[in-house]
Amino acid sequence: MTDRVVLAYSGGLDTSVAIPYLAKMTGGEVVAVSLDLGQGGEDMESVRQRALDCGAVESIVIDAKDEFADEYCLPAIKANGMYMKQYPLVSAISRPLIVKHLVEAAKEHGGTHVSHGCTGKGNDQVRFEVGFRNTNPDLEIIAPARDYAWTRDKAIAFAEEIDLPIEQSTKSPFSIDQNVWGRAVETGFLEDLWNPPTKDLYSYTEDPSLGNAPDELIISFESGKPTAIDGRPVTVLQAIEELNRRGGAQGVGRLDMVEDRLVGIKSREIYEAPGAMVLIAAHEALEDVTVERELARYKRQIDGRWSEEVYDGLWFGPLKRSLDAFIDSTQEHVTGDIRLVLHAGSIVVNGRRSSHSLYDFNLATYDTGDTFDQTMAKGFVELHGLSSKIANSRDRESK
Amino acid sequence: MTDRVVLAYSGGLDTSVAIPYLAKMTGGEVVAVSLDLGQGGEDMESVRQRALDCGAVESIVIDAKDEFADEYCLPAIKANGMYMKQYPLVSAISRPLIVKHLVEAAKEHGGTHVSHGCTGKGNDQVRFEVGFRNTNPDLEIIAPARDYAWTRDKAIAFAEEIDLPIEQSTKSPFSIDQNVWGRAVETGFLEDLWNPPTKDLYSYTEDPSLGNAPDELIISFESGKPTAIDGRPVTVLQAIEELNRRGGAQGVGRLDMVEDRLVGIKSREIYEAPGAMVLIAAHEALEDVTVERELARYKRQIDGRWSEEVYDGLWFGPLKRSLDAFIDSTQEHVTGDIRLVLHAGSIVVNGRRSSHSLYDFNLATYDTGDTFDQTMAKGFVELHGLSSKIANSRDRESK
Amino acid sequence: MTDRVVLAYSGGLDTSVAIPYLAKMTGGEVVAVSLDLGQGGEDMESVRQRALDCGAVESIVIDAKDEFADEYCLPAIKANGMYMKQYPLVSAISRPLIVKHLVEAAKEHGGTHVSHGCTGKGNDQVRFEVGFRNTNPDLEIIAPARDYAWTRDKAIAFAEEIDLPIEQSTKSPFSIDQNVWGRAVETGFLEDLWNPPTKDLYSYTEDPSLGNAPDELIISFESGKPTAIDGRPVTVLQAIEELNRRGGAQGVGRLDMVEDRLVGIKSREIYEAPGAMVLIAAHEALEDVTVERELARYKRQIDGRWSEEVYDGLWFGPLKRSLDAFIDSTQEHVTGDIRLVLHAGSIVVNGRRSSHSLYDFNLATYDTGDTFDQTMAKGFVELHGLSSKIANSRDRESK
Amino acid sequence: MTDRVVLAYSGGLDTSVAIPYLAKMTGGEVVAVSLDLGQGGEDMESVRQRALDCGAVESIVIDAKDEFADEYCLPAIKANGMYMKQYPLVSAISRPLIVKHLVEAAKEHGGTHVSHGCTGKGNDQVRFEVGFRNTNPDLEIIAPARDYAWTRDKAIAFAEEIDLPIEQSTKSPFSIDQNVWGRAVETGFLEDLWNPPTKDLYSYTEDPSLGNAPDELIISFESGKPTAIDGRPVTVLQAIEELNRRGGAQGVGRLDMVEDRLVGIKSREIYEAPGAMVLIAAHEALEDVTVERELARYKRQIDGRWSEEVYDGLWFGPLKRSLDAFIDSTQEHVTGDIRLVLHAGSIVVNGRRSSHSLYDFNLATYDTGDTFDQTMAKGFVELHGLSSKIANSRDRESK
Secondary structure (H helix, E strand, O other), X not given: OOOEEEEEOOOOHHHHHHHHHHHHHHOOEEEEEEEEOOOOOOOHHHHHHHHHHOOOOEEEEEEOHHHHXXXXXXXXXXXXXXXXXXXXXXXXXXXXXXXXXXXXXXXXXXXXXXXXXXXXXXXXXXXXXXXXXXXXXOOEEEOHHHHOOOOHHHHHHHHHHOOOOOOOOOOOOEEEEEEOOEEEEEEHHHHOOOOOOOHHHOOOOOOHHHOOOOEEEEEEEEOOEEEEEOOEEOOHHHHHHHHHHHHHHOOOOEEEEEEEOOOOXXXXXXXXXXXXXXXXXXXHHHHHHHOOHHHHHHHHHHHHHHHHHHHOOOOOXXXXXXXXXXXXXXXXXXXXXEEEEEEOOEEEEEEEEOOOOOOOHHHHOOOOOOOOOOOHHXXXXXXXXXXXXXXXXXXXXXX | OOOEEEEEOOOOHHHHHHHHHHHHHHOOEEEEEEEEOOOOOOOHHHHHHHHHHOOOOEEEEEEOHHHHHHHHHHHHHHOOOOEOOOXXXXXXXXXXXXXXXXXXXXXXXXXOEEEOOOOOOOOHHHHHHHHHHHHOOOOEEEOHHHHOOOOHHHHHHHHHHOOOOOOOOOOOOEEEEEEOOEEEEEEHHHHOOOOOOOHHHOOOOOOHHHOOOOEEEXXXXXXXXXXXXXXXXXXXXXXXXXXXXXXXXXXXXXXXXXXXXXXXXXXXXXXXXXHHHHHHHHHHHHHHHHOOHHHHHHHHHHHHHHHHHHHOOOOOOHHHHHHHHHHHHHOOOOOEEEEEEEEOOEEEEEEEEOOOOOOOHHHHOOOOOOOOOOHHHHHHHXXXXXXXXXXXXXXXXXX | OOOEEEEEOOOOHHHHHHHXXXXXXXXXXXXXXXXXXXXXXXXXXXXXXXXXXXOOOEEEEEEOXXXXXXXXXXXXXXXXXXXXXXEOOOOXXXXXXXXXXXXXXXXXXXOOEEEOOOOOOOOHHHHHHXXXXXXXXXXXXXXXXXXXXXXXXXXXXXXXXXXXXXXXXXXXXEEEEEEOOEEEEEEXXXXXXXXXXXXXXXXXXXXXXXXXXXXXXXXXXXXOEEEEEOOEEOOHHHHHHHHHHHHHHOOOOEXXXXXXXXXXXXXXXEEEOHHHHHHHHHHHHHHHHHOOHHHHHHHHHHHHHHHHHHHOOOOOOHHHHHHHHHHHHHOOOOOEEEEEEEEOOEEEEEEEEOOOOOOOHHHHOOOOOOOOOOHHHHHHHHHHOHHHHHHHHHHHHOO | OOOEEEEEOOOOHHHHHHHHHHHHHHOOEEEEEEEEOOOOOOOHHHHHHHHHHOOOOEEEEEEOHHHHHHHHHHHHHHOOOOEOOOEOOOOOOHHXXXXXXXXXXXXXXXXXEEEOOOXXXXXXHHHHHHHHHHHOOOOEEEOHHXXXXXXXXXXXHHHHHOOOOOOOOOOOOEEEEEEOOEEEEEXXXXXXXXXXXXXXXXXXXXXXXXXXXXXXXXXXXXXXXXXXXXXXXXXHHHHHHHHXXXXXXXXXXXXXXXXXXXXXXXXXXXXXXXXXXXXXXXHHHHHHHHOOHHHHHHHHHHHHHHHHHHHOOOOOOHHHHHHHHHHHHHXXXXXXXXXXXXXXXXXXXXXXXXXXXXXXXXXXXOOOOOOOOOOHHHHHHHHHOHHHXXXXXXXXXXX
């Protein structure tokens, strides 16, 4: 049987050239699979046709926007998913979805191999390949950049050599990955950590110093899921899209960070994720009102570990599933409204209301109606501090 | 021997009236102790004199600003101390220092009792009293608000009754605690969580929407300690003061949150802590560059626990000391410069440089000079994902 | 309406005297509720009648053995529930079940108060009372020992005074709590930590040095639940009972420990829990074979926290529920057989088999059939150690 | 310059043959380094001479027994170092010490390469190689088994071919690693997890069912370090050796487990570590008496992580160092005596005494002298359970 390589196809130069290249290297056929994850840009039908023009025997386009929002972005909202407390896992949550569709395409179209365009020093190769191994270990994996030392220069030369029917893009200085959850940019001059980002790096967000009028909005959640903005019902996808627009207009969602990669090195990254950051800020504020203290304290650790697992490419791992079970069990009452102001790069929560609130006015107030029995505090203080009191007495005596 | 009550004295109405009141209730004498923690406002000599005028047998004023900055704020910087990921522990880190000085004053001036003005439903009573128990369990503790059901109305009536020589302040609607590390405000109308804060709540910060020009600055650290701003050497205290000014001018450092109190209730709090927030943001950014990945991941958990222990009044507890030992051991190489822009309420890091950096340009770059051996990745990916691959295969088979 | 006190009734002297005493102190009526948790000893009908004889208006006996085994012991097995890595939570898991039945009895019989016989310095008062507050905060709680400073001597005097129709037990030197999950003993001479336990302390276990022949057995689990012993199907209750017998005969399950109580003090405790210890040892051994590494590592932390929450009386707390959600999600494949030898106080696992095993002979073997690709290791080692390698190089350079 | 390979030399067939083999493969010279870690067996001088006979240009023997005990075993005692709660890290803590001496020997003797005899599917290759990379990244690493697909059969054939002057051992069915901290055995028939271990597997321990008389002993610690047994002062090494003898005579210290290897597979392992297990049991019992509750709870997590880091070959990593800083800070008061009985495979603690004890008889006793103020408990219980009480009320209302 002829080998068939199922390729994660973006429509760009690299994966376009990869089509004839993979065919040549393997002696097989190439099936191109492209996902619409809300990355915008080119029409997906053009992408599909280009793969065929480049020699793919099949070219499949999948509109996965809602699936991505509902099954990948929503768990990230519930987990307040931020790697290193900052990065909303833009690329990290898209890779397992791409894996899933490539594996399905392989099953349907007789694929024997899967292939991706990632290099051998980034996180995405790990996410792709661990994903493939976890969901279908029988598929052979080809990573041309790593396994064939395939580079952009070689790709351009090869495209010319075989007279590939695609326009020769002038080499962009940026390496970009984007989807509806955010946008990631790397570029050479940022490899000097002292260089600030330049304005042309950004696409999802305006300059925060433009001086637009503040935008106040209300996000409603039901059991951790965003369901309305300013009272208008929304799907998760619509919520992200609207907040990308409104947050982006206020310069909200930019991130300039040095990141600990899974492969052991540190790298400089620029991200834009206005919708993600607004939704997570609102979600955390609602959790503060509706989740009990000890659960909330423990969930912060669980959230941190969830983010590390997802960052590390272990979306399909057993630990990730059990962390999800914990997180899901915490979301039942995360229902209510959060009011925020977006302005000049800032997200400021200034109001919360919830029929599931744990805030008890009568216990909290210092005014009339106070029902908190202050005499209880004396005993609490005494026993709360007893073990450390005994330890300190011992320490003094044994000196 | 006559009882002597050592009172944490602020100079305000409540603790002023407490002086004759405590004398009356205990039949003893009152020693007033006031600390200058950079809270600003009134001259400390006036505070000292007022206590005497109100009947204190001793009135002591201690300039503890540098001690507070060096021994309480600096550990908070090293621990990126934020309770619930947001609150920089403004009051929480000041209580143990006040405790320490009250206990010392009790020793010097024959104190048998210690007293504070906190209510029985807040965190500060716990911090004070656990602090006393931990450092000198022989001292009797009196909390008039809790133990005598002492209220503001009773205090005003008592002040009039005994003709106390202090001006009758019109009752402020705000309950405030402030020091150089920040400012905390509670007030009745915020007890409705849907009400936004009003402008008159703020004192350390300007309105972020004023449209001031951005302020770019460089903070230098040595082993986790801020040592210079824009190249000018500073003490920790000076760093906080300067960043309070510059951050405050940009509206940086405001916080509106619902907080999980130690006594089991949720409460609404407004904070302002520009210096604290800028310093911690810069410190975290420098850690991202200088602390190794696995250590950084674990330190985030340690930092979270440190913040909970300090919030919970266990500054003097054995766990806090061991967490400090961990944290101190991580700071040796947290040395370098962070460039930030403060503007319109936002803190944006846009540059880092360090002679202790773990960022390796040659490993990170995608350009000429790349020394990362990409062939290593294949084996890494395979074994990194092996245990979850085996688990997923088992799961499929056993279905 | 007349007050009705629903009392957790054991049948012993203390709670028998408490019936008329509570009636007297509250001016109300007493409803006695007794649970059969497999504690053995007296016939439950005698217990029921005695309460009536002592003046209870209602006396209810509930056979809760299977409920206890299925809904309280089984979660403890799944969580490998051991406080301080040693104590299988004998009393801690029984309190919430008693609470549940007292609250139900209060609802059915018009109870306005609930009462228990625990002292004010132990854990069980906390477990009872937090349980009541969590499940029905409207019930008033009376703890005679604490609230009325009720002591054993007073109880005996009161029993004589009112001529209570119970035999006067000679005062036992032991304070005992027991159920099918285990037995707890405290006694005066053990309050000197250097004194070893004496033989008369034990009831569930024989002397381990007796020299009985070893007992080899096979325990089968399905999704974490013990379902057969030596091939004979068992309920959870039957499994515990049989292993109490067989383990007890081998002296297995004794524990002599110094325990960190929730109220802040350390105390010396003797436990016997042969069934619990054998089941948890077997369960852990089966998890070692069927749970993936990263999940297993994290579950150890979760198990530890579960044990602390349950020990601390927070069985009904939200965190406990979410920890259960995590744990339950890990048990699906904990299915298989564990062979153990019980002998002279030791539990030794010496065989495991499971159709859900993650052990892969072909990957593990060093003999023919080895399918592990050792060339993968080189890259793994390199990247696994890369971040610490870079850190150590930095450390050497910056010295 | 001629290449020089510094080889971790055990004296056995494999590493003996490796000497001429490495010389042949690299065209260089071989320096043999052998450590006495208390593994017993052959005289070290014979080992040294054999390496020379096999062609080594230098052969170095280092008595590292005390260094191993003081700097590797002692930290493991302080950390209660047990991987998966069971395995006392026998091989894991010896690898970094061997690494250290190989790197030193390379410096002294002009070594350009380092080599070890481990396979490519075990943990030890990772520990060795990450150790080398962390301490001297300039050294080239050769792992013949992995890099040259070198096997035992090839080794025997090569030995015959070159007429190597060593006795041809009949192939032992066991793969063994041993040192004073313990002994590890793997063998083919145990690769079936249902097979029980056979008696010939054991060397450090007698059969526990032999029926020897119990052995009661007292171990004294100072700040976490064992300093005396039965009142006789001991070094750490002497403590381990004596407890290996006395524990071994009682059949104490055997372990049969399925282990999660770092390379992603599960494997069956047999260990014997009587001294290690007795010392850690005693140390934990003393910590129970001398370490404050919150610190003890947190230290259990830290201990678990320490064990994972060491197991995973990251002894020289920055996280390990910071975990040590935490652990060291907890040991100051871990001073006192633990009495244990060793018998028939069991370790039973039955007495503890310490001048640094946190156990307070007057707080713990139920007899005369009780100083615990039980009235404090009411308020404690109320506030300890308040947040979960509020949450449960909310849950009921929102249903």
